[in-house]
Amino acid sequence: MKRVSFAEFGGPDVLRLVDVEEPHAGPGQVRIAVRAAGVNPVDWRIREGQFQxxxxxxxxxxxxxDASGVVDEIGEGVEGVEVGDRVFGEGSNTYAEFAVLSAWARMPEGLTFEEAAGYPSVVETALRIIREVGVRPGQTLLVSGASGGVGSAVLQIARDRDITVIGTAGAANQDYLRDLGAVATTYGEGWGERVRRLGHVDAALDLAGSGVLGELVELTGDPRKVITIADLGAPEFGVRFSGAAGSVPDALAEAVDLISRGELHIPVEKTYTLADAAVAHIDSRAGHTRGRRVVLV
Structure with missing residues (x-):
């Protein structure tokens, strides 16, 4: 089968589309014929060796x-899923024709494979960091870099929980943030003062890693009220870097509920082929995403 792989750490040019043996589902796993794979910043961070x-x-x-597809092999001890089921979930080596998932859920009605591949990691991350930052209904959450996949999920989950969100993004994405229920403002010079004029901030999330942690701590008044998923320099500011995933099955179940109720929709901004995986990583690293990027198989 075809799989995107790399034999050394480095830039996007180390990615190769190679022939490898098909993986098989072990205990507690399912294998899918992949239809689409989500592109996440963690993918290129791993490729660069940042987490070694x-x-x-x-x-x-x-x-x-992340991936969506059709179940074609079921591991020992797995119940509640059948060969032929359309599922989305999280596993490993998903830029491939076949992949093994360790967590999955049936795709909600009306969701395409392309859309479904964009949900698993971003919804798990969004739910986790909202929980970790401790923001409650009636409070205000500041989201720096709010227009990407995780930001899109955070804004909609917060809206469903009656949490007010101030979101920062580029000028082209201001209306997009407003459509998701956020109070929008641009990043760049003077952004902190623009946020102050919008009101008190109870907690803040850094989703872009653009060097804003100092300002976020000032705006919240407490480094414990700031979480980042993108800035590895977080300890210098007393800020928590959130990287360890929580319960992916629980997150998928909540995603299905939100999608089914019409409270969560993450658009796909751009799609790629397996052969264009390097381009997908270049685009992901450049940021300015509105929603998700997805590799189609």
């Missing part, structure tokens, strides 16, 4: 965590 000290991997390695 904390989460080392062996090379050569595949790429990708």
């Amino acid at each position: 000290q904390t989460r080392p991997i062996e090379l050569p390695a595949g790429v990708g965590l």
Whole structure:
């Protein structure tokens, strides 16, 4: 089968589309014929070797965590799913024709494979960081870099929980943030003062890693009220870096509920082929995403 792989850490040019043996579902797993794979910043961070000290991997390695597809193999002990089911979930090496998932859920009615591949990691991340930052209904949450996949999920989950959100994004994405229920403002010079004029901030999330942690701590008044998923310099500011996933099955169940109720929709901004995985990583690293980027298989 075809799989995107890399044999050394480095830039997007290290990615190769290679022939490898098909994976098989182990205990507690399912294998899917992949229809689409979500592109996440963690994919290129792993490819660059950023997590080797904390989460080392062996090379050569595949790429990708999120996918949607059709179940074609069921591992020992797995119940509640059948061959032929349309599912989305999280696993490993998902930029491939076949992939093994360790967490999955049936796709809600009306969701395409392309759309479904964009949900698993971003919804789990959004739910986790909202919980970790401790923001409550009636309070105000500041989201820096709010227009990407995780930001899109955070804004809609917060709206469903009666949490007010101030979101920062580029000028082109201001209406998009407003459509998701946020009070929108641009980043760049003077952004902190623009936020202050919008009101008190109870907690803040850094989703872009654009060097804003100092200002976020000033705006909240407490580094414990700031969470980042993108800035590895977080300890210098007393800020928590959130990287360890919580319960993915629980997150998928909540995603299905939100999608089914019409409270969560994450658009797909751009799609790529397996052969264009390097381009997908270049675009993801450049940021300015509105919603999700997805590799189609």
